[in-house]
Amino acid sequence: MTRAVVVHPDDEALAAAVAARLLTRLLDVQSVRSPVHLVLTGGTVGIATLAAVAASPVRRSVDWSSVHLWWGDERFVPAGHADRNETQARDALVDALVAESGLPAENVHAVPGPDTVGSPEESAAAYAAELARHADGAAGVPVFDVLLLGMGPDGHVASLFPGHEGLSAGGTTVGVHGSPKPPPERVSLTFEAINAAREVWVVAAGAGKAEPVAAALSGAPREEIPAAGVCGTERTLWLLDVAAATPA
Ligand SMILES: O=C(O)[C@H](O)[C@@H](O)[C@H](O)[C@H](O)COP(=O)(O)O
Numbered sequence: 001m002t003r004a005v006v007v008h009p010d011d012e013a014l015a016a017a018v019a020a021r022l023l024t025r026l027l028d029v030q031s032v033r034s035p036v037h038l039v040l041t042g043g044t045v046g047i048a049t050l051a052a053v054a055a056s057p058v059r060r061s062v063d064w065s066s067v068h069l070w071w072g073d074e075r076f077v078p079a080g081h082a083d084r085n086e087t088q089a090r091d092a093l094v095d096a097l098v099a100e101s102g103l104p105a106e107n108v109h110a111v112p113g114p115d116t117v118g119s120p121e122e123s124a125a126a127y128a129a130e131l132a133r134h135a136d137g138a139a140g141v142p143v144f145d146v147l148l149l150g151m152g153p154d155g156h157v158a159s160l161f162p163g164h165e166g167l168s169a170g171g172t173t174v175g176v177h178g179s180p181k182p183p184p185e186r187v188s189l190t191f192e193a194i195n196a197a198r199e200v201w202v203v204a205a206g207a208g209k210a211e212p213v214a215a216a217l218s219g220a221p222r223e224e225i226p227a228a229g230v231c232g233t234e235r236t237l238w239l240l241d242v243a244a245a246t247p248a
Pocket residue numbers: 041042043044045046073074075085149150151152153156157158159181
């Protein structure tokens with residue numbers, strides 16, 4: 001497994017570069033295997049990256065008919081709610097891929113919300129079952145080709161927060177309560193599921209991320225800095241802007 005850190009001038013350049021890197025990676029993977037499994041993230045930079053993919057002419061080079069989209073975490077709010085990572089991803093890119101680029105609607109694997117299940121735990125169980133239905137590795141999830149993660153100022157990734165019960169959860173998914181980042185109820189992939197990905201890309205921008213970035217890269221305990229606990233089986237990329245890469 002290799003790890004690399006790539007730094008960009010600012011958040012706009014970062015989102016554009018991650019989009020270009022992602023599209024190129026999808027093309028490279030599709031030249032050797034199919035289907036491709038991509039895990040999306042919420043957050044400012046995560047969604048900006050999807051918007052940059054939508055704006056790129058290279059988007060037309062990808063065979064979206066054999067791509068599956070998943071989420072690393074989801075807020076436990078109803079389908080269509082503005083706070084859902086899915087809603088923001090659909091608005092930025094996903095609905096256009098379904099309407100115009102041949103992405104099958106059934107390949108968009110949304111995490112169930114309170115409009116269809118009764119609790120974050122029920123949602124986590126349903127999402128785990130969907131992941132298992134597409135599993136091709138021993139981990140009970142598809143072997144994700146790229147798993148995108150934003151990172152919070154406390155070092156959280158997905159909805160794995162410092163000191164929270166999700167950090168030690170077994171299995172592939174976990175229901176989260178009392179999230180310090182609103183909304184409080186969420187569903188998240190576990191470290192086990194995240195680290196089954198071939199490539200994990202942590203994307204972070206802004207001075208507020210510099211301290212957890214430095215801590216994660218210097219080996220902080222994942223209980224304190226969850227971002228320190230993510231690792232792709234083949235590669236881990238830290239894709240940053242200068243502000244996030246510059247410790248105070
Ligand atoms: O559901 C969420 O909120 C996201 O999945 C979360 O993990 C996000 O990626 C980070 O909090 C970074 O968000 P920003 O890029 O907006 O700081």
